[in-house]
Amino acid sequence: NLVLCSKGIPQTMAAFGLTSFLDEAGCKLVYYLHRVARGVSLSTTCLLSGFQAIKLCPNFSRWMDLQIRSPKCIVFCCFLCWILHLVVNITTASYTTGPVNSKNMSMEKVYRYCSSPILGRLLFSVMAVIFLLTDGMCLALMVWTSSSMVLVLHRHKQRVQHIHSSSLSPRTSRETRATHTILILVSMFVSFHALAGILSYWITQMQNPSHWLRSISHLVSSGFPT
Numbered sequence: 001n002l003v004l005c006s007k008g009i010p011q012t013m014a015a016f017g018l019t020s021f022l023d024e025a026g027c028k029l030v031y032y033l034h035r036v037a038r039g040v041s042l043s044t045t046c047l048l049s050g051f052q053a054i055k056l057c058p059n060f061s062r063w064m065d066l067q068i069r070s071p072k073c074i075v076f077c078c079f080l081c082w083i084l085h086l087v088v089n090i091t092t093a094s095y096t097t098g099p100v101n102s103k104n105m106s107m108e109k110v111y112r113y114c115s116s117p118i119l120g121r122l123l124f125s126v127m128a129v130i131f132l133l134t135d136g137m138c139l140a141l142m143v144w145t146s147s148s149m150v151l152v153l154h155r156h157k158q159r160v161q162h163i164h165s166s167s168l169s170p171r172t173s174r175e176t177r178a179t180h181t182i183l184i185l186v187s188m189f190v191s192f193h194a195l196a197g198i199l200s201y202w203i204t205q206m207q208n209p210s211h212w213l214r215s216i217s218h219l220v221s222s223g224f225p226t
Helices: 002-015 024-056 058-063 071-088 090-094 121-159 161-166 174-204 211-221
Strands: 108-110 115-117
Touching: 002 024, 002 211, 024 071, 024 090, 024 121, 024 174, 071 090, 071 121, 121 161, 121 174, 174 211
Parallel strands: none
Antiparallel strands: 108 115
C-alpha cells in the first residue's frame, strides 16, 4: 500500500497536469518513502518464501534452529529489513529536489513533479552496486527457496501418487495447486522487479527520457505490489 500510494498518487496528479504540487521537502519525503517501501516489500516477500521453505523442506530443517520458525524471529527479521532500507535510502532523499523550471537540462534530471541532479560517475556506480546487490540477493533467494519448495512438492507428489490415483475425486492434488501458486508468485516477482530495475537504469542513463518511458517504468514498478 505504501509503495502504491507514494508513487501512484503523485504520478496520477502529474498525469492530470499538476506539476508543482510538491515542494522540495515533499519530493524528498515521497521519493524516500517509495524507495524504503519498495525495498521492504522486496525483502519481506523473500523472507516469507524463506520461512516457508524452512518449514517445508526437510534439508533446511536439519541444520536450521527450530526457533527460526517462531513469530518472534520473523518480526525481528522484518524489523531489520526496515532499518536496512531506512538507512540505505537516505541518499535518495538527499539527492532529490523540488520542481525545476530551469532551461539548463544538462544539470538536472527533470521529472514530472520532482528532479534530481546528475550524479558523478563514482557516486552513481557506488549507489548502483548497493541497490543491485540488495535487489539481486532478494531475487536470488526468492528463486532458490521457491525452486526448493517446488522440488519437495514434486517428490512428495510422486510418493503419494498411488493414493491420488486410487481416489475417486477428479480434483487437482494439493501439491499441484501449491506448485502452481509458487511458480506464479516467483515468476511475477522476478519478472516485475527485474524489468523495473532495467527500465530505471535505462532512464538514469538518458539525458532527457520521454514521458512514455517514465510512465511504463512506473507502471511496471507498481505491478507486483498491485
